[in-house]
Amino acid sequence: MGESKAMFNAGEVEKARRVRLKPINRQQMVLRPVEVEKLVPEDHEVRAVWEFVGRMDLSEYYEEIEAVEGEAGRPALDPQLMVSLWVYAYSKGVSSAREIGRLCEYDPAYQWVTGLEPVNYHTLSDFRVDHQDALDELFIEVLGLLSVEGLISLERVMHDGMKVKACASGDTFRREERIRKHLELAREQVEAMGDPRIAEEVSPRVAKARQRAAREKKERLEKALEELEKIRATKSSKGEKAEVRVSMTDPEARVMKQSDGGYAPSYNAQISTDAKERVIVGVGVSQCGSDYEELVPAEERVEEAMGSAPEQMVTDGGFVSRENILAMKEKGIDFIGPMGVGVAQSAGQMKRRGVDPSFYPEAFDYDAASDTYRCPAGKSLRPDGQEKRPGRTNYKYRASAADCQRCRFKERCCPQNETMGRAIVRGVDDPVVVAHREKMETEEAKQIYRHRGEVAEFPNAWIKEKIGLRQFRLRGLVKVGMELLWACLAYNIQQWIRLCWRLQWAQF
Numbered sequence: 001m002g003e004s005k006a007m008f009n010a011g012e013v014e015k016a017r018r019v020r021l022k023p024i025n026r027q028q029m030v031l032r033p034v035e036v037e038k039l040v041p042e043d044h045e046v047r048a049v050w051e052f053v054g055r056m057d058l059s060e061y062y063e064e065i066e067a068v069e070g071e072a073g074r075p076a077l078d079p080q081l082m083v084s085l086w087v088y089a090y091s092k093g094v095s096s097a098r099e100i101g102r103l104c105e106y107d108p109a110y111q112w113v114t115g116l117e118p119v120n121y122h123t124l125s126d127f128r129v130d131h132q133d134a135l136d137e138l139f140i141e142v143l144g145l146l147s148v149e150g151l152i153s154l155e156r157v158m159h160d161g162m163k164v165k166a167c168a169s170g171d172t173f174r175r176e177e178r179i180r181k182h183l184e185l186a187r188e189q190v191e192a193m194g195d196p197r198i199a200e201e202v203s204p205r206v207a208k209a210r211q212r213a214a215r216e217k218k219e220r221l222e223k224a225l226e227e228l229e230k231i232r233a234t235k236s237s238k239g240e241k242a243e244v245r246v247s248m249t250d251p252e253a254r255v256m257k258q259s260d261g262g263y264a265p266s267y268n269a270q271i272s273t274d275a276k277e278r279v280i281v282g283v284g285v286s287q288c289g290s291d292y293e294e295l296v297p298a299e300e301r302v303e304e305a306m307g308s309a310p311e312q313m314v315t316d317g318g319f320v321s322r323e324n325i326l327a328m329k330e331k332g333i334d335f336i337g338p339m340g341v342g343v344a345q346s347a348g349q350m351k352r353r354g355v356d357p358s359f360y361p362e363a364f365d366y367d368a369a370s371d372t373y374r375c376p377a378g379k380s381l382r383p384d385g386q387e388k389r390p391g392r393t394n395y396k397y398r399a400s401a402a403d404c405q406r407c408r409f410k411e412r413c414c415p416q417n418e419t420m421g422r423a424i425v426r427g428v429d430d431p432v433v434v435a436h437r438e439k440m441e442t443e444e445a446k447q448i449y450r451h452r453g454e455v456a457e458f459p460n461a462w463i464k465e466k467i468g469l470r471q472f473r474l475r476g477l478v479k480v481g482m483e484l485l486w487a488c489l490a491y492n493i494q495q496w497i498r499l500c501w502r503l504q505w506a507q508f
């Protein structure tokens with residue numbers, strides 16, 4: 001070892017210079033004063049939420065409070081506090097009552113709202129779903145204020161749907177027989193819960209929790225049987241005979257196609273957005289995977305919340321049907337949405353009937369003067385009745401049975417027709433539908449439609465990405481509807497913070 005190394009020996013260094021370090025004392029008790037008002041800066045977003053909620057009429061919530069002055073019992077938590085906590089939490093992507101309860105213990109923003117008071121997560125959880133009417137009213141109140149601030153015009157409302165996964169996995173779906181077996185067991189379990197010998201084995205709190213869990217399971221299974229019947233009725237009205245299965249965890253969820261092409265138990269969230277400042281003006285949840293039937297209810301929700309109908313509604317092709325075009329026309333709403341060709345007889349139908357592609361309807365020539373069709377074999381197809389449908393009349397034409405039975409093309413043209421001649425259907429759209437189709441060809445309509453994606457999909461993306469609502473935490477149509485409404489409420493208040501509240505700080 002050289003001389004220089006020896007110089008850096010630790011002992012030598014300590015001799016030359018004694019280092020002093022600050023001790024860490026984890027045994028001490030510290031009492032620090034906290035100025036609650038200073039927990040968050042003046043321009044902190046949580047103050048905006050508190051201020052906004054403070055402007056709302058929360059009387060529906062106050063009316064439901066049982067604790068009153070002069071009577072025994074614990075005072076209730078202020079609805080302004082509870083609403084503010086949920087709105088702020090949702091806007092930060094927190095949708096768990098337990099998580100909010102934890103945050104109230106250490107996060108300055110949550111501590112500021114609660115004034116450092118702890119909030120029990122059961123209370124938070126119950127508050128989210130116990131006041132449906134009050135929440136609906138609050139959503140409308142918020143829209144009223146945003147309207148006064150000039151953030152809503154109703155000149156153009158973009159409507160869209162998005163599938164949100166239910167709180168149930170695909171392997172919870174069972175047939176009727178299995179559900180009945182589980183229900184029998186659940187009923188026995190509920191009855192056994194009343195046995196005092198079992199209740200004695202555990203603490204009263206645990207016994208109560210177990211009783212509640214068993215009761216809820218029994219109710220879910222009873223609901224599953226109800227839903228099973230509903231699905232069965234719908235399928236039989238459509239002439240479908242497929243086997244019916246339903247989730248035992250969330251019986252009201254339905255298997256729906258997702259944007260990635262896969263299938264999962266879901267709900268169809270319907271959101272209407274005012275194009276002016278992208279404020280959500282209507283929210284609904286449906287059990288139906290397709291969007292065709294959701295446009296009219298969506299418009300009605302907007303009208304009910306805002307007190308007047310939108311001047312224009314814009315949707316993607318999934319909402320465009322002849323019924324919807326007529327319904328919007330009747331309501332005096334300018335409807336923008338691309339329409340498919342809408343053939344009377346699809347290629348799929350032809351294929352199922354074993355028709356060769358060279359004998360599809362396009363191969364038949366229509367003669368308007370005689371109102372007949374001429375088939376590839378040169379035979380006439382004459383009028384054979386008509387069927388009126390919303391927005392369209394289907395005129396049927398048929399060749400004579402004798403012509404077809406003798407025809408050399410029979411096996412390629414109408415192989416399944418044993419006693420009748422080949423039929424062709426000519427669909428004639430209602431003038432309103434024709435006008436819609438023509439309007440959608442104009443540059444103006446195309447331009448409006450191009451704008452749809454960025455407006456309608458913005459809140460959807462925000463709700464999924466920022467709020468994190470990719471899967472519902474709650475179960476059942478009513479509760480998931482409320483969960484979505486809380487998310488949309490948080491979104492709308494964020495829009496107000498961004499467009500109005502922040503401005504006042506920008507001016508300082």
Ligand code: SF4
Pocket residue numbers: 375376377378379399403404405407408409410413414421422
């Ligand atoms: S089967 Fe009937 S409709 Fe078809 S080509 Fe022959 S005659 Fe015409």
